[in-house]
Amino acid sequence: MNSLKIGWIDYSGEHRNKVMAVLDALSSPGALDELGIGSIRDGLADILFPGTSTIQTRAKYFFIVPYLLMELEKENYKSSKELIEKLDIEEIALIDILNKQEVDGVIGARAGHKLKRKPSSIYWSGLRTFEIFKHSSLSLANYAKAVVSMKKNKNSARFLGNEESDDVNTGIDEYNGMFWSCLLPEADWREGLTMELSYHEAEFLKGKIVKSERGKESLFAFLLKRDFKEIEKNHDFEAIGDAFRLPDHLKDDYSMAKRFSEFVSGANIRYNVILSNGENEEALQKWEKWKESSFVQQEFSSFPFRELTHRLGIHNIRLNRFLEGWQKAVISGEESVMDQLIINREIELKTKDRAKLHNTKVYHYKEGDWVGTEKLQYRFANAKVLLTDTMKGLEEPHA
Incomplete structure (x- = not known):
C-alpha cells in the first residue's frame, strides 16, 4: 500500500501546531480510530487525566x-x-x-x-x-x-x-x-x-x-x-x-469510561473479523468471548450512550446514529446487520476509496494484523x- 501524503496551507505557527497535533495523535500507538469514536474517548480522557496527551513523554x-x-x-x-x-x-x-x-x-x-x-x-x-x-x-x-x-x-x-x-x-x-x-x-x-x-x-x-x-x-x-x-x-x-x-465521583466517571470501552470494543473486534474476511482466528475468538461477556448479556442494551455524548458536549448526529445502530444491531443478534453498519460507518468517515473494508486495493489482510485498539486506555x-x-x-x- 502506498503511503498517504498530506499537505496543507501553512497560514500561521498556531495553525501549523494544530495540524501537527493531529498528525502526532494519529502516529501514537492505538490511535487509529476506524469507527470515529475518538471524540468520546478523548472527552473522557480529559475528565480522568486532564492536562495530559498521548505525545507527552516526561514530567520534566x-x-x-x-x-x-x-x-x-x-x-x-x-x-x-x-x-x-x-x-x-x-x-x-x-x-x-x-x-x-x-x-x-x-x-x-x-x-x-x-x-x-x-x-x-x-x-x-x-x-x-x-x-x-x-x-x-x-x-x-x-x-x-x-x-x-x-x-x-x-x-x-x-x-x-x-x-x-x-x-x-x-x-x-x-x-x-x-x-x-x-x-x-x-x-x-x-x-x-x-x-x-x-x-x-x-x-x-x-x-x-x-x-x-x-x-x-x-x-x-x-x-x-x-x-x-x-x-x-x-x-x-x-x-x-x-x-x-x-470515591463516588470518580467511581461514576471510571465506570462510564470502562463501560463505553466495553460497548465499542465489540465493534472494533468485529471490524477485524470483517477485515480478515473471517480468517483472523484471534478476532473470531475475541468476538465469541465478547458476545458472551457479562456486560453484553446484562448491560449492553441499556448503556446510555446519548447521556454520555450530551455530558461531553458532543453533538455529532452521525456518531450518535452509529452508536444507536450498533446497540440495536447487537441486541438483534444479526451479524450481517452489524457488519453492514460497520462497513457503512467507515465509508461515511473515509469515503469508499479510502475505506479498508470496502476497498481491497487499500488494504490486504496478513496473518496477525490488527487494526485499532480493542480496549480504550484513555491516556492511562x-x-x-x-x-x-x-x-x-x-x-x-x-x-
Missing part, C-alpha cells in the same frame, strides 16, 4: 518549558515571531544535552534539529490546565504577542521618562509572576540538566495537579495520592477499579509516566 517538560520562557521574557523582541523562533532554537539546543543521558522520553531524540513539534507546543495545554501558566485562554502564540507588546510599552514609557507610573509597573520585570506560577530556574539550570524531577519540582507539580480547578477531582490527582508501588503494578486502565477503592499509559516521574522525585527529599 512541565518545568523545562517555563524555565526557557521565563528567561526569554527578559529579552527584547521586534515581534512575537522572533520570540517563538528564539524559543525553537533553545528547545532544539536542549536535545543534545538531554540525549547524553541515554534515557527515554527526550522529545526530538531522533529528529534532532529537524524536530517539527516542540515541547512548548506539546505541553502548553497541560501548563494551562495545571495553572502553571496563569492565563488559560492564551495560546502560545498569543502569549508571545502579549510578552512583546508589554515589553514595547514598558520600553516606550522608559524612553518618555515615566518609569514610575503604575501602568509601567504592570509590565514585565524579571520573573514578576505576570504569566507564571512556577518554580524559578537556577541561573545554571541547563548544566547537568536531567529528565528526573528534583524533590522540589516533584512536590510542586503534584501540588499544582491536585489543587488545579480541573485536576483536583480527577483520577490523575487521586492516583498521585496513592502508594506508588500499587500504581506500578497496574499496566491497564481496567485494572484501576480493582486495585483502588475509588501516558499519565502513568508522569505519575512515575513525580513519585520518584518525591522519594529524594534532599535532591
Whole structure:
C-alpha cells in the first residue's frame, strides 16, 4: 500500500501546531480510530487525566518549558515571531544535552534539529490546565504577542521618562509572576540538566495537579495520592477499579469510561473479523468471548450512550446514529446487520476509496494484523509516566 501524503496551507505557527497535533495523535500507538469514536474517548480522557496527551513523554517538560520562557521574557523582541523562533532554537539546543543521558522520553531524540513539534507546543495545554501558566485562554502564540507588546510599552514609557507610573509597573520585570506560577530556574539550570524531577519540582507539580480547578477531582490527582508501588503494578486502565477503592465521583466517571470501552470494543473486534474476511482466528475468538461477556448479556442494551455524548458536549448526529445502530444491531443478534453498519460507518468517515473494508486495493489482510485498539486506555499509559516521574522525585527529599 502506498503511503498517504498530506499537505496543507501553512497560514500561521498556531495553525501549523494544530495540524501537527493531529498528525502526532494519529502516529501514537492505538490511535487509529476506524469507527470515529475518538471524540468520546478523548472527552473522557480529559475528565480522568486532564492536562495530559498521548505525545507527552516526561514530567520534566512541565518545568523545562517555563524555565526557557521565563528567561526569554527578559529579552527584547521586534515581534512575537522572533520570540517563538528564539524559543525553537533553545528547545532544539536542549536535545543534545538531554540525549547524553541515554534515557527515554527526550522529545526530538531522533529528529534532532529537524524536530517539527516542540515541547512548548506539546505541553502548553497541560501548563494551562495545571495553572502553571496563569492565563488559560492564551495560546502560545498569543502569549508571545502579549510578552512583546508589554515589553514595547514598558520600553516606550522608559524612553518618555515615566518609569514610575503604575501602568509601567504592570509590565514585565524579571520573573514578576505576570504569566507564571512556577518554580524559578537556577541561573545554571541547563548544566547537568536531567529528565528526573528534583524533590522540589516533584512536590510542586503534584501540588499544582491536585489543587488545579480541573485536576483536583480527577483520577490523575487521586492516583498521585496513592502508594506508588500499587500504581506500578497496574499496566491497564481496567485494572484501576480493582486495585483502588475509588470515591463516588470518580467511581461514576471510571465506570462510564470502562463501560463505553466495553460497548465499542465489540465493534472494533468485529471490524477485524470483517477485515480478515473471517480468517483472523484471534478476532473470531475475541468476538465469541465478547458476545458472551457479562456486560453484553446484562448491560449492553441499556448503556446510555446519548447521556454520555450530551455530558461531553458532543453533538455529532452521525456518531450518535452509529452508536444507536450498533446497540440495536447487537441486541438483534444479526451479524450481517452489524457488519453492514460497520462497513457503512467507515465509508461515511473515509469515503469508499479510502475505506479498508470496502476497498481491497487499500488494504490486504496478513496473518496477525490488527487494526485499532480493542480496549480504550484513555491516556492511562501516558499519565502513568508522569505519575512515575513525580513519585520518584518525591522519594529524594534532599535532591
